Amino acid sequence: MTKYKRLVAAGLTMFSAVALAACSNSNNSDVKSGYKPSVKMAETYQNPNKSSSTYNDGTLKVAEFSSSPFAGMSTASLQSKSDDIDVYSPGSVSLFKTNAKDEIVDGGLANLRLDKKAKVATITLRPDAKWSNGDKVVAKDVEYSYEIIASPESTSQHYSDNWGAIKGMKEFHTGKAKTISGITMPKGPNGRVVEIHYTKFAPALKFGGNSFMWSSLDPSKYFKDIPIAKLGASDQVRKHPIFIGPYKLAKQVTGESTSWVPNKYYYGKKPQIKHITIQVVSPNNFTSSLRAKQYDFSISGGVSSEYPQIKKLKDYQVVGTLGTSFNYLAFNLGHYDTKKQENVSDKNAKMANPNLRKAMMYALDIGALRKKFNNGLAWQPNSLISPYYKQYHNDKSPRYTYNLKKANELLDKAGYKKKGKWRVQPNGKPLKINFGAMTGTPASEAQENYYLQQWRKVGLDANFTGGRPMESNKFYANLTKPKQNTMDVFEGGFGVASEPTPTGIFGRGAAFNIGHFVSAKNDQLLNNMNNDKSWNDKYRQKQFKDWQTYMQEQAAYVPTSMSISWTPVNTRVKGYDARPSATEFWSSLSLTNSKPE
Numbered sequence: 001m002t003k004y005k006r007l008v009a010a011g012l013t014m015f016s017a018v019a020l021a022a023c024s025n026s027n028n029s030d031v032k033s034g035y036k037p038s039v040k041m042a043e044t045y046q047n048p049n050k051s052s053s054t055y056n057d058g059t060l061k062v063a064e065f066s067s068s069p070f071a072g073m074s075t076a077s078l079q080s081k082s083d084d085i086d087v088y089s090p091g092s093v094s095l096f097k098t099n100a101k102d103e104i105v106d107g108g109l110a111n112l113r114l115d116k117k118a119k120v121a122t123i124t125l126r127p128d129a130k131w132s133n134g135d136k137v138v139a140k141d142v143e144y145s146y147e148i149i150a151s152p153e154s155t156s157q158h159y160s161d162n163w164g165a166i167k168g169m170k171e172f173h174t175g176k177a178k179t180i181s182g183i184t185m186p187k188g189p190n191g192r193v194v195e196i197h198y199t200k201f202a203p204a205l206k207f208g209g210n211s212f213m214w215s216s217l218d219p220s221k222y223f224k225d226i227p228i229a230k231l232g233a234s235d236q237v238r239k240h241p242i243f244i245g246p247y248k249l250a251k252q253v254t255g256e257s258t259s260w261v262p263n264k265y266y267y268g269k270k271p272q273i274k275h276i277t278i279q280v281v282s283p284n285n286f287t288s289s290l291r292a293k294q295y296d297f298s299i300s301g302g303v304s305s306e307y308p309q310i311k312k313l314k315d316y317q318v319v320g321t322l323g324t325s326f327n328y329l330a331f332n333l334g335h336y337d338t339k340k341q342e343n344v345s346d347k348n349a350k351m352a353n354p355n356l357r358k359a360m361m362y363a364l365d366i367g368a369l370r371k372k373f374n375n376g377l378a379w380q381p382n383s384l385i386s387p388y389y390k391q392y393h394n395d396k397s398p399r400y401t402y403n404l405k406k407a408n409e410l411l412d413k414a415g416y417k418k419k420g421k422w423r424v425q426p427n428g429k430p431l432k433i434n435f436g437a438m439t440g441t442p443a444s445e446a447q448e449n450y451y452l453q454q455w456r457k458v459g460l461d462a463n464f465t466g467g468r469p470m471e472s473n474k475f476y477a478n479l480t481k482p483k484q485n486t487m488d489v490f491e492g493g494f495g496v497a498s499e500p501t502p503t504g505i506f507g508r509g510a511a512f513n514i515g516h517f518v519s520a521k522n523d524q525l526l527n528n529m530n531n532d533k534s535w536n537d538k539y540r541q542k543q544f545k546d547w548q549t550y551m552q553e554q555a556a557y558v559p560t561s562m563s564i565s566w567t568p569v570n571t572r573v574k575g576y577d578a579r580p581s582a583t584e585f586w587s588s589l590s591l592t593n594s595k596p597e
Contacts, residue, residue, distance in 0.1 A: 034371030035380055035399065036379050037376055037377060037378065038376035039307075039375070039377050041566060042320075043319065043579050045317045045573065045574075045575075046575060047571065047572075050592040055591040055593055056272045058274070059277055060589060060591065061596060062279070063279060063289060063300070064083055064279065065281050065298055066083045067282060067438070067471075069255025070086075071084055072084070073238075074237050074249075075148075075231075077218055078155060078156050078231065080157045081476065082300070082495060083300065086278070087257075087258045087278045088243070088249075088258065089586070091132065091249060091260065093109055093244055093245040094208060094215050094216065094583065095110050095123070095214075095216060096109070096112055097583050102498040103207055108126075109125065109217075110125045110126065111123075111126075114206070119200070120198070121196045121205060122193065122195050123195075129244065130265035131219050131265065132243045132263045132265060135219060135221055138191065138192065138220070139185040139193060141220050144218050144223070145217050146169075147172075147228065149163075151172070151229075153227070153228050154229070156511075158214075158511070159173060161508055161509040161526070162503045162504065167182025168182045169182060174341055182196060182198070183195070189220075200530070200532075203530060203540065207499035209498040210499040211501045211503050215497075222236055245266065246262065246270070246271040246584075246587045247271060247586060248260065248262075257277060257279045259275070260275070260276040260277075261274065261275060272590040273589055287306045287310060290313060290568055293315070295596065296570040296573050296596050297567045299567075302568065304373070304375055305373055315596070315597040316570055319566065323562060324386045324500075325494060325496060326384065326386065326493065326561060327559070327561040329451075329558050330489070330514070330515040330558070332484070332485070332487055332489070333351060334349055335516055336516060342509045343510070344516065345516055350431075350488050353426075356414060357555040358555045359411045359416075361555055362401070362406045362410070363402075363454040363455055364400070365401075366402075366561075368402065369560075373447075380399065380561065382552065383397040383548035383551070384548060384557060385502070391541055392500055392540075394545035397548045398553070400552075400555075404457065411423060411460075416459075421461075423461075431461060432461050433460055434462075434463065434486060434489075435451065435455075435464055435487070436464075436465045436475060436478075436486070437470070437475075437490070438469055438470060438491070439471055445469060448464075452464070462489075465487050479492075480511075492514075501529050502526065506522065507523075515557055517554070519554070521550060522551075525543055525546055525547040529543045576589065
């Protein structure tokens with residue numbers, strides 16, 4: 001099970017629905033200020049006192065806590081939300097195996113060889129790999145994923161600027177070429193070898209989940225008669241998908257649940273449990289469903305506001321690791337040019353003035369939110385790169401701390417003068433700010449109302465888009481349009497791959513750059529992270545750290561929460577491993593009782 005996802009997240013960290021009291025920043029430690037986590041927990045649960053038995057013939061019951069139905073997008077190349085990744089994860093597998101340092105090593109679905117001098121990456125598939133319908137995994141399955149993602153007709157959001165380092169990729173992506181010249185199959189489409197030829201060879205290629213090489217593949221034979229533009233709506237993706245991982249899909253109720261049985265064609269460690277069900281459950285029922293022993297663990301993670309109750313449950317062990325995902329507030333600064341396949345920032349956009357954006361952030365006491373409501377599991381970040389990436393995280397980047405006086409001063413200086421109760425634009429026209437938010441628990445909505453309350457305190461006429469938070473599928477359908485003017489500021493979340501290069505989210509050509517922030521400085525810093533000089537890691541670290549400081553100063557995307565990735569695990573489960581290196585996650589699980597204890 002991969003713990004790293006580059007995507008628009010399906011929801012936000014949940015908060016307790018109680019009144020927020022502002023706190024000062026006079027605390028003498030980052031923990032007390034909500035700037036660091038205070039909770040530590042085990043990364044594995046091996047259940048040493050029990051041995052596996054015939055209970056593996058039973059059913060592992062897994063919860064996906066979400067306020068909305070999952071969309072039902074089964075293939076990684078087209079997935080953009082975490083709940084789809086979660087509910088199909090028993091059948092999914094990464095192309096490469098990685099070690100504890102996230103470096104690609106031999107022994108996975110494919111091995112990788114990098115020729116820095118020739119700028120060629122060679123992918124060699126293992127000979128015994130098959131899809132769950134018995135089809136052999138072939139070179140075309142690897143190449144076809146690049147076609148799906150890069151096609152100008154595709155609905156995929158995974159294309160980013162870094163893919164342009166592959167020869168012929170830009171031409172294919174813009175419709176000037178019908179094939180990707182830099183991806184070749186020396187032994188033919190039905191062979192096992194794929195070569196990727198680059199114009200720029202990046203150090204990121206050494207790591208799994210990097211933004212220069214796709215880490216999954218698609219069944220080209222199974223999809224062969226479907227136009228890429230219609231692939232996301234096809235029965236092969238939505239109703240009858242096939243997989244390459246340890247389990248195959250036995251049944252699904254779209255939006256509600258998936259059920260799994262072992263995939264007899266799986267090349268790796270044979271799965272021990274005979275049945276798995278993953279059920280969508282409202283986050284409001286997080287604690288009650290576990291108390292009732294309805295689920296063995298949560299694939300979507302824990303609800304931090306419920307942690308005090310959860311840690312007291314005697315039949316569950318809390319397991320977790322430092323997370324890489326984050327929640328954020330972002331501003332709509334432009335649009336996506338579908339002809340050029342790139343984002344465009346509009347200097348006349350309503351939220352274009354950086355002092356307006358900074359003022360809105362200084363009006364919020366994010367640290368107080370994390371400290372008061374997240375029980376030591378989450379914190380207010382100071383950058384868009386998690387401290388999980390020890391070498392690349394900048395712990396000295398500036399953090400937006402609560403300062404209403406500064407917020408008002410910034411607005412006055414930028415020309416947003418008060419005219420009656422509300423401030424107006426520098427040109428004298430009314431300023432109405434539409435805030436896009438998703439439905440969730442009463443707790444998460446309390447946070448959203450707090451945002452509005454604080455923005456109004458500094459004279460900004462801010463209201464929910466449509467008058468209230470939106471269902472998440474509707475929210476993202478609106479937000480991911482090439483151009484939208486219904487949300488001026490919005491909240492969301494991104495999962496991040498095990499290689500932290502952020503071009504796939506924040507690059508000029510990134511479809512996930514849904515705030516449309518673009519600048520020459522951003523282009524330069526992102527490019528520097530993987531240029532020829534960046535093979536010197538000290539240089540590379542500096543580019544990452546400079547970029548983090550720059551993004552905080554621009555306040556186009558401001559991180560509001562990072563957290564420990566955790567879940568309660570029922571004590572009948574054996575072999576649960578939350579570490580990124582646990583590449584045989586599902587196959588390693590076994591059961592020691594017939595039902596959750």
